[in-house]
Amino acid sequence: MNKEKKNNIAELLSPAGDMERLVASVNFGADAVYLAGKEFGMRTSSSNFDMENLKTAVKFCHDKDKKVYLTCNTLPRNDEIERLPEFLTEVAKMGVDAFIMTDLGVLDIAKKVAPNIDVHISTQFGVVNFMSARSLYDMGAKRVVLSRELSLEEITTIREKTNSKLELEVFVHGSMCVSFSGRCLISNYFTGRDANRGNCTQSCRWKYNLVEEKRKGEYFSIIEDDEGTHFFNSKDLCMIEHIPELLKSGITSLKIEGRAKSAYYVAVVTNAYKHAMDAFYTMGENFRLDHWVKEEVHKISHREYSTGFFFGNEPGQIYNSGGYIQECEVVAVCDGYKNGVMQISQRNKFFKGDKLEILEPGGKPFSFTVEQIFDEFGNEVESTPHAMQKLFIPIKKNVKLGAFIRAC
Numbered sequence: 001m002n003k004e005k006k007n008n009i010a011e012l013l014s015p016a017g018d019m020e021r022l023v024a025s026v027n028f029g030a031d032a033v034y035l036a037g038k039e040f041g042m043r044t045s046s047s048n049f050d051m052e053n054l055k056t057a058v059k060f061c062h063d064k065d066k067k068v069y070l071t072c073n074t075l076p077r078n079d080e081i082e083r084l085p086e087f088l089t090e091v092a093k094m095g096v097d098a099f100i101m102t103d104l105g106v107l108d109i110a111k112k113v114a115p116n117i118d119v120h121i122s123t124q125f126g127v128v129n130f131m132s133a134r135s136l137y138d139m140g141a142k143r144v145v146l147s148r149e150l151s152l153e154e155i156t157t158i159r160e161k162t163n164s165k166l167e168l169e170v171f172v173h174g175s176m177c178v179s180f181s182g183r184c185l186i187s188n189y190f191t192g193r194d195a196n197r198g199n200c201t202q203s204c205r206w207k208y209n210l211v212e213e214k215r216k217g218e219y220f221s222i223i224e225d226d227e228g229t230h231f232f233n234s235k236d237l238c239m240i241e242h243i244p245e246l247l248k249s250g251i252t253s254l255k256i257e258g259r260a261k262s263a264y265y266v267a268v269v270t271n272a273y274k275h276a277m278d279a280f281y282t283m284g285e286n287f288r289l290d291h292w293v294k295e296e297v298h299k300i301s302h303r304e305y306s307t308g309f310f311f312g313n314e315p316g317q318i319y320n321s322g323g324y325i326q327e328c329e330v331v332a333v334c335d336g337y338k339n340g341v342m343q344i345s346q347r348n349k350f351f352k353g354d355k356l357e358i359l360e361p362g363g364k365p366f367s368f369t370v371e372q373i374f375d376e377f378g379n380e381v382e383s384t385p386h387a388m389q390k391l392f393i394p395i396k397k398n399v400k401l402g403a404f405i406r407a408c
Contacts, residue, residue: 174257
């Protein structure tokens with residue numbers, strides 16, 4: 001592939017809530033990862049990275065020619081912003097490739113203390129038009145993460161009316177906030193935990209009854225069961241079947257949501273989108289999405305899917321449940337393969353005779369039947385009841401390190 005063609009290929013950007021998830025993102029096909037330090041990131045529910053781990057993460061990614069984007073996208077208060085210059089200076093020395101920011105004061109500090117680090121403007125900034133994107137580019141932004149409220153038509157217009165050097169990033173898969181650009185106050189009002197400072201309790205997923213006493217005769221069309229109504233609960237975003245439309249719009253980076261999700265979730269979704277993107281670049285107008293790729297996004301824990309606003313106003317809410325759909329369960333992870341035997345770490349119980357699936361880094365899933373299971377002492381066992389137990393399974397195919405074994 002020549003350099004010019006490679007430069008026109010969109011990036012696949014995956015989440016990394018901790019080192020395990022970072023490794024999964026990279027091994028299963030991400031071109032770049034986004035992560036956070038212990039401060040200034042929007043997901044305190046994930047483990048995040050202390051300074052030592054962040055240094056390790058950057059080296060790991062750069063050794064594999066992958067990029068690292070550090071989220072500094074909270075809205076820092078006065079006492080926090082005084083600590084920010086030292087933090088940005090230190091992480092800049094580690095070689096992170098970009099900062100993801102929302103606050104203009106944070107942008108100003110970054111340009112002063114770390115002028116050589118690219119700046120990406122977070123979706124929380126709420127960029128919905130080309131003038132805003134132009135202004136941010138003039139302020140020094142290398143990339144804007146566009147608002148989730150935009151249609152593909154609007155994104156294409158922004159691309160046409162902005163400098164070609166300005167990169168455009170969009171979310172294409174994952175959970176959606178009821179406040180789609182992310183500036184939500186429900187959690188803050190109910191629990192005192194501020195979503196805009198990384199502490200969201202996901203109050204929008206709770207059950208509600210809606211009453212408005214002064215607007216008699218005006219009704220919301222909702223579905224209610226005996227437990228109440230999940231009125232604010234958004235469907236998950238999924239654009240796996242619309243890769244050609246996304247890439248033709250001029251988007252620079254396709255972003256997967258999920259820094260608080262599991263390594264398995266990150267691996268499966270990254271693998272699926274990578275295969276879909278590669279297929280488009282290979283087939284062009286003859287693009288056809290393999291059925292197994294489409295099925296993969298249903299083999300993770302997820303809510304009902306939607307295409308959000310990409311094709312108009314169709315984000316969708318889920319009124320009868322706040323929970324997830326889960327069709328598959330991870331039962332083990334491959335720790336190695338030698339002489340026809342796969343070594344695994346148990347995650348959930350399974351039995352001799354079970355038919356399981358294996359998803360390897362970069363591969364298509366395949367099925368096999370568990371004919372024998374041995375413990376670490378060489379004793380044959382009938383099942384795997386002990387968490388994280390080291391076990392051995394004879395299998396003819398050489399299974400790659402880091403593969404996930406699942407029951408579907």
